[in-house]
Amino acid sequence: xxxTVKGVAKEFxxxxxxxxxxxxxxxxxxxxxxxxxxxxxxxxxxxxxxxxFPDRGQVLFNGDDATARAVGExxxxxxxxxxxxxxxxxxxxxxxxxxxxxxxxxxxxxxxITRRVHELLRLVQLEGMAxxxxxxxxxGQRQRVALARxxxxxxxxxxxxxxxxxxxxxxxxxxxRWLRRLHQEMGLTSVFVTHDQEEALELADRVVVxxxxxxxxxxxxxxxxxxxxxxxxxxxxxxxxxxPYRGEGNxxxxxxxxxxxxxxxxxxxxYVRPEEIEISREPxxxxxxxxxxxxxxxxxxxxxxxxxxxxxPVEVSLPPARWRDLCVTKGDAVHLRPANVRIFPxx
Amino acid sequence: MIATLTPAATTLPVRRRATREGRGVRWLLTTVAVxxxxxxxxxxxxxxxxxxxxxxxxxxxxxxxxxDALAAIRLTLLxxxxxxxxxxxxxxxxxxxxxxxDFPGKSVLITLIDLPFSVSPVISGLVWVxxxxxxxxxxxxxxxxxxxxxxxxxxxxxxxxxVTFPFIARELIPLxxxxxxxxxxxxxxxxxxxxxTFRLVTLPNVKWGLLYGVLLCNARAMGExxxxxxxxxxxxxxxxxxxxxxxxxxxxxxxxxxFAVASLLALLGLVTLVIKTLLEWRxxxxxxxxxxx
Numbered sequence: 001x002x003x004t005v006k007g008v009a010k011e012f013x014x015x016x017x018x019x020x021x022x023x024x025x026x027x028x029x030x031x032x033x034x035x036x037x038x039x040x041x042x043x044x045x046x047x048x049x050x051x052x053f054p055d056r057g058q059v060l061f062n063g064d065d066a067t068a069r070a071v072g073e074x075x076x077x078x079x080x081x082x083x084x085x086x087x088x089x090x091x092x093x094x095x096x097x098x099x100x101x102x103x104x105x106x107x108x109x110x111x112x113i114t115r116r117v118h119e120l121l122r123l124v125q126l127e128g129m130a131x132x133x134x135x136x137x138x139x140g141q142r143q144r145v146a147l148a149r150x151x152x153x154x155x156x157x158x159x160x161x162x163x164x165x166x167x168x169x170x171x172x173x174x175x176x177r178w179l180r181r182l183h184q185e186m187g188l189t190s191v192f193v194t195h196d197q198e199e200a201l202e203l204a205d206r207v208v209v210x211x212x213x214x215x216x217x218x219x220x221x222x223x224x225x226x227x228x229x230x231x232x233x234x235x236x237x238x239x240x241x242x243x244p245y246r247g248e249g250n251x252x253x254x255x256x257x258x259x260x261x262x263x264x265x266x267x268x269x270x271y272v273r274p275e276e277i278e279i280s281r282e283p284x285x286x287x288x289x290x291x292x293x294x295x296x297x298x299x300x301x302x303x304x305x306x307x308x309x310x311x312x313p314v315e316v317s318l319p320p321a322r323w324r325d326l327c328v329t330k331g332d333a334v335h336l337r338p339a340n341v342r343i344f345p346x347x
Numbered sequence: 348m349i350a351t352l353t354p355a356a357t358t359l360p361v362r363r364r365a366t367r368e369g370r371g372v373r374w375l376l377t378t379v380a381v382x383x384x385x386x387x388x389x390x391x392x393x394x395x396x397x398x399x400x401x402x403x404x405x406x407x408x409x410x411x412x413x414x415d416a417l418a419a420i421r422l423t424l425l426x427x428x429x430x431x432x433x434x435x436x437x438x439x440x441x442x443x444x445x446x447x448x449d450f451p452g453k454s455v456l457i458t459l460i461d462l463p464f465s466v467s468p469v470i471s472g473l474v475w476v477x478x479x480x481x482x483x484x485x486x487x488x489x490x491x492x493x494x495x496x497x498x499x500x501x502x503x504x505x506x507x508x509x510v511t512f513p514f515i516a517r518e519l520i521p522l523x524x525x526x527x528x529x530x531x532x533x534x535x536x537x538x539x540x541x542x543x544t545f546r547l548v549t550l551p552n553v554k555w556g557l558l559y560g561v562l563l564c565n566a567r568a569m570g571e572x573x574x575x576x577x578x579x580x581x582x583x584x585x586x587x588x589x590x591x592x593x594x595x596x597x598x599x600x601x602x603x604x605x606f607a608v609a610s611l612l613a614l615l616g617l618v619t620l621v622i623k624t625l626l627e628w629r630x631x632x633x634x635x636x637x638x639x640x
Contacts, residue, residue, distance in 0.1 A: 049536065050536075071532075072537070072540075078532075078533070080532070084529035084533040086530060086533070086547075086548055086551075087552070088551040088552060097534070098538055101537065101540070150536075150537075153538060
């Protein structure tokens with residue numbers, strides 16, 4: 001199902017949650033809405049679901065205007081942030097709910113409902129839990145019940161609001177992989193909301209970065225990470241060093257190295273990822289001296305904090321092997337050379 | 348298959364309290380509480396039954412089966428049977444609207460629901476006299492139609508509804524507000540209609556609060572004196588409820604009869620409490636699973 005969002009806007013008591021927003025989600029895609037809290041990502045998801053109605057604009061499902069359709073008529077599976085399980089019902093009854101409330105003509109027979117529920121429970125690996133109540137389950141199990149319940153109505157679109165927000169790190173990782181597989185096997189079109197950039201980059205085919213009710217950038221995870229469209233995306237995704245520079249004619253000097261300024265001349269801010277700064281013992285052309293303030297071993301990467309003369313401290317990250325070759329420790333004098341910078345002239 | 352009564356795995360571990368008061372303090376507090384309960388609740392209750400039976404079973408039975416007493420009992424039950432369902436529907440509507448939707452005038456509605464608690468019962472009765480009495484606002488229009496409200500059963504029912512309507516709404520509003528809208532949204536997103544959502548999701552989630560509200564409402568509806576006294580007109584055998592009947596008997600120095608009817612009224616209240624306790628005991632596990640009370 002292709003979902004088209006056209007010029008959608010929504011205000012809550014004067015606060016613009018979603019501001020004239022356009023977005024196309026293609027059939028079979030797994031899309032992440034990524035942004036800080038208050039960026040409008042959950043509101044956008046709820047508008048797509050039909051739980052919230054836009055003040056302006058349209059939502060199209062496969063080209064048909066669905067803006068006025070109620071949530072129940074849109075056949076979307078919605079997974080709530082806190083699962084919203086029916087706590088007075090067993091796991092079985094929760095999953096069966098969507099089938100049992102169908103109009104008599106469309107309702108499957110009793111044995112058929114039982115069969116389908118057990119099939120779904122097998123899918124979410126909760127076969128033995130059918131007679132338990134939600135309070136008797138762990139967070140990860142509740143999340144999977146919520147998924148099974150949403151999938152029971154055989155939706156073409158799956159919408160998930162912060163699906164892994166309340167889970168611990170290991171459970172979250174397993175569930176992510178599992179959701180990815182489920183999405184592919186069932187041929188769903190899925191949209192999930194998250195404020196966790198790692199989650200968005202790992203899980204999604206495309207990431208929509210949102211801020212203040214608007215879209216800052218849309219792209220594949222690698223594209224978003226490697227070529228952020230603006231300072232907001234740069235700062236929101238991953239670690240980055242902000243280095244103010246002074247424009248000198250058509251060039252800018254960033255950490256000792258000159259970069260060509262395209263278009264606007266003048267001062268601005270350069271963004272350099274920690275892994276894009278080369279570090280060496282000996283001075284090289286275009287390098288600047290720095291002093292190692294602190295070394296942190298984070299497992300797969302080593303993070304080094306450095307002090308520079310006449311500039312803010314800088315963070316560099318290295319693979320452990322490279323760090324062992326260099327053998328730098330606290331207090332050492334080293335030289336830095338940025339391999340790649342992105343320059344955003346001051347507005 | 349017994350699906351609904353699986354005990355919840357919510358047993359708390361027994362743990363030592365950090366706040367351990369001295370033996371003397373605990374003993375003192377317990378004694379004060381027990382003495383207070385005895386003096387102010389149990390003793391008067393016993394007194395009612397002792398007084399009622401002082402003149403023997405014969406007088407007791409005669410006082411209750413006397414025609415005016417029977418009429419009062421019938422009227423009391425009738426009024427409760429009308430007032431409680433009306434307030435049940437109203438309480439559910441009001442709390443649903445207040446807890447689940449935002450609309451202009453919401454805070455005004457919440458304040459208005461508390462009105463009967465904050466005004467004197469005499470005023471709660473008087474408003475109906477002012478509205479429907481012979482010189483009231485609407486009375487002159489109804490009189491030619493032969494509709495009598497004040498000093499008749501309809502007035503008593505209206506006054507009772509007015510006095511008791513906050514009980515159910517007050518019990519449900521915080522409960523529904525705490526539960527939020529997510530479960531309802533989930534039901535609707537799964538294709539449930541508004542009525543299905545209410546019947547299958549909202550109602551089961553508040554059924555205990557609703558039950559307490561109904562029990563409280565019922566106890567008050569049977570026991571209300573002030574407001575009913577103003578609108579009743581005290582016509583024996585016609586517009587006397589049990590509390591009014593008790594007062595009349597007492598004022599006529601028929602204390603044995605007064606206490607006999609009083610004991611019956613007290614008994615009705617006690618039955619309410621017993622039902623509540625029984626239900627709690629019977630459905631304790633489910634109650635724990637749905638985390639409330």
